[in-house]
Amino acid sequence: MADPGVGRGLFAARLTASLMPLNSTMIAVAVPSIAHQFHHSSATVTQALVATYLIAAIALQSPGGKLGDRIGHWRVFALGQGAIGLGAVLGFLAPSLAVLATSRILMATGGALVVPATVALLRVELPPEQRGRAFGSFGATMAFAAALGPILGGVLVDAFGWEAVFLANVPVLAVSAILAASVQHVRTPSGTAAFDWPGSALLTAGLVLVVLGAQQKNADAWPLLAVGAVLLCGFGWWEGRAGDPVVAFDLFRSLPFTAGTLLIGLQNLVMYALLFELPLVLENRFDLKARETGQLLIFLMVAMVLLSLVAGRLTDRLGPRPLAVTGSAVCLAGILVMLRSDLHHSGDVRLPLALLGVGLGLSGPAAQTASLSAIDAARSGMAAGVSSTMRYLGGVAGIALLGRLVDLHGSRAEVLHEHHTVVAVFTGVLVVGLACALALPGPAARATSTPVEQVPVSPEA
CATH class of the missing domain: 1.20.1250.20 (MFS general substrate transporter like domains)
Structure with missing residues (x-):
């Protein structure tokens, strides 16, 4: 710099x-x-x-x-x-x-x-x-x-x-x-077409309706989801004709970008759903209070934070794929341990949560590095916006899926069965995530692109 x-x-x-x-x-x-x-x-x-x-x-x-x-x-x-x-x-x-x-x-x-x-x-x-x-x-x-x-x-x-x-x-x-x-304000060279306000409006309205629909559990969900889907289809049609689209779909021709972005979304789906589901399960089986549940969930958070710091440096040395594959495999191991557990003790969740935290910490920086480095610097904002959207949509999808799969208000045996159902679905999600990790660049294909030359902009520009 x-x-x-x-x-x-x-x-x-x-x-x-x-x-x-x-x-x-x-x-x-x-x-x-x-x-x-x-x-x-x-x-x-x-x-x-x-x-x-x-x-x-x-x-x-x-x-x-x-x-x-x-x-x-x-x-x-x-x-x-x-x-x-x-x-x-x-x-x-x-x-x-x-x-x-x-x-x-x-x-x-x-x-x-x-x-x-x-x-x-x-x-x-x-x-x-x-x-x-x-x-x-x-x-x-x-x-x-x-x-x-x-x-x-x-x-x-x-x-x-x-x-x-x-x-x-x-x-x-x-x-x-x-x-x-x-910091001197800079601007990357950009097209002369007007900002894509119609595309932004269609995308925003479509996502709002889809997210609102995903949060509903009754028949009210379907009209919201249907109208949201129509608007998003309209967004796709418009973006193919816009002079400077808010989302250029040729981003997804890049396998590292698509795989890295999808991996982030899938792992967020599992993490956020578990953060909502586990407290309810633990309260049902062991009458745990919020503070006690938080002390268990901290195993996931601490492991994820610490391993993220380590994984970033290793990604620079080894490339994204080794870290993403290792992290995805550790996540999968953690969810399999959780799937096999009958939760006889509240502490039974410590090991799987720690493994999930380690896996998320290892794979997250690698996926982010691979996806953003695969796109030219002039479109880094667009790529970052799509990646961030997928991250949040993964969380919403996980919570919505949770609401449709389980009730978590029955007997202890019924709640345990529902918990195993959810974890089995998450296992499948993480298998897809592992496949995405395998598609990321390996050690010989580390990012070699350099930032485009930036044009200083005067304060009046």
Whole structure:
């Protein structure tokens, strides 16, 4: 990196990006207090503040990434910082649940700008031999933030009230803005066609309806899913004709990009579904409280964070495939151990969760490095947006699949049977993930592309 300020800027980008998973999980512990203050049920507050955040985050990732290709990733990063900050202040001052929901949508919009911009900047600003380490650090930071959210949220709510969950974003954003201030704004050369607003609108509306439909368990789901599917088909038709599409489908002609992106989505499907399913199973069988369940789930999170840091460096040395295959195989071993367990003791989940954490930590940086390095730097924002969208869609698909496979409210024997059914499905998902890992580049095919020359842009441009 020629500019020493870029190193500080990339740290600032990772710091700001970590606010997205942090805010996603930190809000959970504030829901009861918010429900009490605004006289709504916890279910209503959860839909207003959690579901809307997730939907906005999913729907806006790809347009956010494409915008970075058009006007520069540092500029989009700054816009995202502003949106998160505005949403945080609005949430702190919110006089009603409607205003609070608006603040959450603003924060999710900012996150949907920041996360693809950060991933693209790691791709564009760093040479190939440093990307694995950077993506490993990025993955560890995001996982740590997600795990820290409920703990930090509990401390803040108990000490200062639910408003502190929103205000806590402000000092982080201030530090990040100071660190990134020395970075020269740059813009990669882009096409002259107008930004693809119709494609962005079709994609956003289609994803919103599909995600809403996936969250329904009754007949109301099918109209939402059907209309969403029609809009997404319309999006595909339009993108083939757009001058500068928000998602160019020729990205998927690259086997490393497709396999790496799909691997990330499939592993997220399993991880997020288990994070929702296991607490219910453990409560049913052993009457575990949330704190005790959290102490078991920490085996997955700690292993994933630590191995992400190691895997990034190894990916730079060995190439993506060895790490992705090893990690996918360890994930599969963990889920098979869980499948064979009859859960006689709550501690029976420690080993499979630790194995899953190790596997996810090993394979995640490798998949991210392979998928982003396979795409030319001028389209890194688009690629990062698609990858981030798949990551979140994997989580939504896992939770939706869980809702359709199990009830988890029967007898202990019935719940155990349902748990084994879910884990058997996850086994199949991870087998497909292993096949994707095998399609990634090996040691002899490490990323050799270099960032395209960037054009400095004056502040007035």
